[in-house]
Amino acid sequence: MSDATLTRRTAAELAALLEGGEVSSVEVTQAHLDRIGAVDDAVHAFLHTDGAPALAAAAAVDAARAAGDDLPALAGVPIAVKDVVVTRGQPTTAGSRILADWVPPYDATLVTRLRAAGMPILGKTNMDEFAMGSSTEHSAFGPTRNPWDLDRIPGGSGGGSAAAVAAYEAPLAIGTDTGGSIRQPAAVTGTVGVKPTYGSVSRYGLIALASSLDQAGPCTRTVLDAALLHEVIGGHDPADSTSLPGEATGFVAAAHDGARRDLTGLRVGVVRELGGEGYQSEVRAAFDASVEALQRIGAEVVEVSCPSFDAALAAYYLILPAEASSNLAKFDGMRYGLRVEPSDGPVTAERVMAATRGAGFGDEAKRRIILGTYALSAGYYDAYYGSAQKVRTLIQRDFAAAFAEVDVLVSPTAPTTAFRLGEKLDDPMAMYLNDVATIPANLAGIPGISIPNGTDAAGLPTGFQILAPAREDARLYRVGAALEALLVESWGGHLLERAPELEVSA
Structure with a gap:
């Protein structure tokens, strides 16, 4: 199987190929390392890669599978990790010169869980310094570029993780979301990004920006892939004093349920305050079309007001x-x-x-x-x-009142599609406004997902945000998978297949 074929497979597809013995983890990991070598000079999604440890981890998975061991679902599927997440023996800079040479002596809990799941770590992705930004232009090591248009931003602060997934450099990535830093990059790169319920994924080993807001989560190309990764990294961690009790289960089942495209009885609330003035007309049009699609498969849609937003x-x-x-x-x-x-x-x-x-x-x-x-x-x-x-x-009370009436809330993920590099760099307020739709979820600690739902006249992706009550992350996967299935059917394939092909050297 060719490298190009492997790198364009979803994580779920790669897991099935690995389980069936059709390909080895070493082959899959090497294909992605080769892809990084071919295109990352243009994209700059990664700050650090180290093929030897990744290939060693892949070889260990292959050996365990050959021995007949019972392996986790994503064993052998490689992953990229945002550089704000501590990794033993590999540089962790948080995108800042102040940590440029720091090599941690320990792993973050979520990295420990990735390793235990047999997932080779391809490298560390670029980010705005200490996760402060919406464009990845505030990295001390240079900006990341959007694979859809290399003159545009990939979102932030986790633009590196989103760009790596969108450019087929990694099938999966870890991001962190303090005010939208997983969801907004997902929206502008045509990928899927999930901010879990605050405390449901351990923050131990995350270099803190704002401790009451930061939350790690999945960056993927499909809703099912996000659900699979969420179940790996989620669950209680005694090392994190803010960690919630309970295990991370039910997300994959919810995604499979949603893919059947039946939302009969589900009440969807359109948030009045997260739309209108300041939202690009094409973003709003794609949002309205997605809401209509949910209605066609049984969802009841109502408008709700959250004035404190x-x-x-x-x-x-x-x-x-x-x-x-x-x-x-x-x-x-x-x-x-x-x-x-x-x-x-x-x-x-x-x-x-x-x-x-x-x-x-x-x-x-x-x-x-x-x-x-x-x-x-x-x-x-x-x-x-x-x-x-x-x-x-007050924002938390608005959410509580809204969720007393509806099962999920929806809005555009970001008010515009990807803007040009440098366009807002000298205007902090204009930059901050990119997070206007994502910030309320972080202030309330509730989960959210962004899925790609269209493109604008310039061919740039738009994003659709779904929010659920705390601890009800499974609803995101059910509704997100249902809408994704409808959209992929109407498009005749995944939205990323429309992205301009990056030049790959021979």
Whole structure:
């Protein structure tokens, strides 16, 4: 089987081929490493790859399968991991110069689970520095480019993971979502991205941006693949004090159920505040068509209002910088990471800290640290951070009221399709507005999914967001798989098949 054939297979298809002995994990892993070597100079999805450990893990899976061992569902299927997730023996930079040379001595819990599932890790993907951004242009190591149009952004902060999946460099990837950093990149790259319920996937070993918002999740090409990966990485972790009890089960079954395309009795709420002004007309048209498609297979659609959502962006950009200011205080040039000493004068702790942070943090990180420190300072805490937390409570109440009436909520994932590199880099507010539809879910801790649902006049993908109550992640997979099945049938294949083919050297 050719490399091109293997790299275009879904994770579920690769798992079936591996289980049937039609291909080896070494062959699958090598095919993806070759694909990375061929196209990643153009895409820049990866910050670090190391073929030897990946191929060794693949060979171990092949040996276990040959010996007749009972293996996990995704054993032998390779994966990419966002560089904010700690990996033992491999660089973990969080997209920042301040951690450019750091090699962790331990694995994040989700990486431990990937290894236990027999999934070779292809490498670490590019990201906005410490997950601060919506375009992956704030990486200290250069931007990632969108495989649909190399002059456009792949979303952020996890643009590297989404681009790797969209460019067929990896069948699966791990992202993290603090305000939309899995779902928004999925929308603009024509892929699937899931933000699980807060606490349902361990945060142990994630380099924290905003501890009450960060959540790791799957980046894939299909809803079923996301469900399969979610069941690998989810479940309780005693090492994480915010981890919820219970196992990650039922997602694959829900995806299979949804693929039967029957949503009779399901109530779908269209959120009035997540649409209209500021949303690209083609994004809105694709959304309306998707809602009509859900109606055709039995869903009842109603409009719901969540008035506090209008203040979500403002609340988020007070809560996140405040938590980031606290979390990033540990990067002081004293214990690990970059250390810069002043070029003149005495070498004091304060001057080393100032020199290190000045050289190590990028402009966006500095902007948010300063904003967060100000919001937490004496005399301003109640006016800013305290008020933002009150708005967060109102948003949670709006969700509770809406879910008392409907089973899921839907909206466009992002207000526009992918914009050009550099277009919004000098306008922070314009950049922040890209997360307007995704932020409420993080403030409330509920799960969300984005699936590709069309293209605009320029041929760029649009995304459809589905939200469910906390701990009801299975609903995302049922509804998402149902809509995906309808769309793939109408398109005559997956949306990514319309993406321009990247040049591959011989």
